[in-house]
Amino acid sequence: MSFHAAALSFSYGLHNAAFELPPSGFVTIAGPNGAGKSTLLGILAGLRHPYKGECLYRGVEIRRWRRLEFSRKVAFLPQSMKLEFPFTAEQVVFMGRAPYADGWFESQEDHAAVARAMSTTDTHAFAARDFRTLSGGEKQRVILASALAQEPETLLLDEPTTFLDLKHQLAMYHLLAGLAKRMLVVAVTHDLNLALRYSDYTIVLDAGRIAAQGRPEDALSPPVIDHVFGVHATLRDGWLTYDA
Amino acid sequence: MTRSLWISIAILIAVAIAAPLIGSSHIELRRALAGISPDHEIFFYARLPRVLLALLAGAALSLTGVLFQCLLRDPLAEPYTLGISSGGSVGAVIGICFGLPFIGLLSLAGAGAALLIVLWIAFEGRRLSSFTLLLAGVTMNSISLAIVLFLHNLASFSQSFAISRWLMGGLDAVEYSTLAWLAVAVVPVCALVIARSRQWNLLAVGEEWASSRGLSTTTYTVLGYVAGSFLTGIVTSLTGPIGFVGLIVPHALRLKLGADHRMLMPCSFLLGAAFLAVCDTLSRTVIAPTEIPVGVVTALAGGPFFIWLLRSKRRSLWL
Numbered sequence: 256m257s258f259h260a261a262a263l264s265f266s267y268g269l270h271n272a273a274f275e276l277p278p279s280g281f282v283t284i285a286g287p288n289g290a291g292k293s294t295l296l297g298i299l300a301g302l303r304h305p306y307k308g309e310c311l312y313r314g315v316e317i318r319r320w321r322r323l324e325f326s327r328k329v330a331f332l333p334q335s336m337k338l339e340f341p342f343t344a345e346q347v348v349f350m351g352r353a354p355y356a357d358g359w360f361e362s363q364e365d366h367a368a369v370a371r372a373m374s375t376t377d378t379h380a381f382a383a384r385d386f387r388t389l390s391g392g393e394k395q396r397v398i399l400a401s402a403l404a405q406e407p408e409t410l411l412l413d414e415p416t417t418f419l420d421l422k423h424q425l426a427m428y429h430l431l432a433g434l435a436k437r438m439l440v441v442a443v444t445h446d447l448n449l450a451l452r453y454s455d456y457t458i459v460l461d462a463g464r465i466a467a468q469g470r471p472e473d474a475l476s477p478p479v480i481d482h483v484f485g486v487h488a489t490l491r492d493g494w495l496t497y498d499a
Numbered sequence: 500m501t502r503s504l505w506i507s508i509a510i511l512i513a514v515a516i517a518a519p520l521i522g523s524s525h526i527e528l529r530r531a532l533a534g535i536s537p538d539h540e541i542f543f544y545a546r547l548p549r550v551l552l553a554l555l556a557g558a559a560l561s562l563t564g565v566l567f568q569c570l571l572r573d574p575l576a577e578p579y580t581l582g583i584s585s586g587g588s589v590g591a592v593i594g595i596c597f598g599l600p601f602i603g604l605l606s607l608a609g610a611g612a613a614l615l616i617v618l619w620i621a622f623e624g625r626r627l628s629s630f631t632l633l634l635a636g637v638t639m640n641s642i643s644l645a646i647v648l649f650l651h652n653l654a655s656f657s658q659s660f661a662i663s664r665w666l667m668g669g670l671d672a673v674e675y676s677t678l679a680w681l682a683v684a685v686v687p688v689c690a691l692v693i694a695r696s697r698q699w700n701l702l703a704v705g706e707e708w709a710s711s712r713g714l715s716t717t718t719y720t721v722l723g724y725v726a727g728s729f730l731t732g733i734v735t736s737l738t739g740p741i742g743f744v745g746l747i748v749p750h751a752l753r754l755k756l757g758a759d760h761r762m763l764m765p766c767s768f769l770l771g772a773a774f775l776a777v778c779d780t781l782s783r784t785v786i787a788p789t790e791i792p793v794g795v796v797t798a799l800a801g802g803p804f805f806i807w808l809l810r811s812k813r814r815s816l817w818l
């Protein structure tokens with residue numbers, strides 16, 4: 256087990272949540288705007304505190320984890336990133352090695368981990384480019400590479416496909432599903448079809464409460480979607496279609 | 500990349516040797532070193548202390564510029580953004596108006612008070628909000644300016660002249676003991692700041708970014724602001740506010756070296772020192788024997804260069 260939450264609440268946005276997540280697999284968090292998805296993800300990332308109730312990672316309360324230790328296990332990807340300074344894509348990826356840094360310069364292992372992360376995300380081609388000149392999809396892959404360079408056991412992503420076109424959305428989900436074979440991937444998403452298609456487990460939030468959770472085809476069943484999103488949906492051949 | 504570091508060191512050494520030899524009256528190094536002579540007096544008591552002050556002040560101000568730009572994630576930040584030096588000016592102007600001794604120490608006290616006030620404003624619980632800090636700094640600058648104008652208005656003619664000279668900022672020959680104190684205060688703090696360059700890299704991206712990579716962001720943020728304010732406060736207590744150094748040196752170097760603070764910070768330290776010493780040499784020589792306030796030179800020499808940078812072909816990559 257990786258995360259274990261019981262009676263988990265946060266001042267605004269989350270009430271009485273309880274769930275257990277496995278050590279590997281692809282978990283999606285879905286729900287309408289303002290349902291508390293990002294709040295929940297932020298708590299799991301150790302970035303939102305103080306929370307009330309229980310939220311353990313590997314049996315230890317998240318607030319009790321030392322930040323440095325925690326950052327070697329759990330990597331967090333923001334929805335987007337605006338840089339003010341001309342860091343190159345490669346420098347951004349190298350920042351993922353910060354939890355392992357013990358010197359002024361990067362070690363051999365740092366270089367190896369960065370090379371692996373950049374291969375996985377196919378970002379070598381623009382390693383030397385100014386991060387700010389990259390397209391939305393390229394930026395997203397570089398941020399993912401930076402998180403993978405942390406060599407985490409758990410990857411938390413806040414709407415990783417928001418700024419991606421259709422092809423890159425599918426590629427991103429394909430990549431995440433591949434990673435989920437050896438680590439826990441938790442992604443907040445608005446795209447229910449991608450959640451349905453690629454994830455193993457889905458948590459549906461509604462107004463700060465968990466409305467449904469389980470296998471995506473159960474958690475995202477048409478009655479739940481009707482109730483939570485107020486949209487009438489039909490499930491056909493594994494794809495959801497919506498009535499306007 | 501280390502090549503840039505060696506070039507910076509070479510430039511600094513060249514400037515440090517040349518600057519004290521150049522001035523309104525011609526001197527020879529051999530005679531200056533030989534012993535009692537007018538050359539000796541000019542070299543050791545008029546020029547060298549002043550060049551050393553320029554080096555220390557320039558180094559501290561440009562390093563602080565890099566640090567504040569990073570912590571506030573604002574390319575337009577400079578050492579004076581937080582209102583520390585204008586707090587210092589209030590201290591100095593109060594001293595001048597009431598005829599108190601130790602104007603430098605009063606300026607330092609004013610700077611310290613300003614730092615405490617803006618930190619108090621910007622702390623929200625246990626978190627420090629950079630955005631609030633920025634606004635607090637702007638407000639601190641306006642309030643300080645108002646107090647300075649008010650006191651200036653009440654001051655006598657000679658006090659008024661002293662206030663104007665202070666506010667212009669300038670370098671004067673100071674005692675070697677003062678320089679020693681300044682060096683003891685400035686160099687270790689700068690070294691500590693530079694040693695944390697990897698951490699500043701993370702904070703330059705963002706606080707969540709740094710936090711999710713294992714950094715105690717509040718500790719580092721507060722440490723950075725206190726260190727930068729200390730450097731600014733102590734330098735401006737001796738020189739008054741010298742503008743532009745903390746803005747132009749970091750930006751010019753960022754264009755050349757990129758954003759990695761491990762290169763940017765040491766090079767800003769070295770070349771900031773060289774830049775201010777060059778500006779000071781210009782201020783002593785351009786219309787000698789009259790001196791131009793060094794703040795005027797930094798702005799007049801730096802300003803057009805800065806505009807050229809803004810207009811240059813790489814600007815699209817830069818802003």
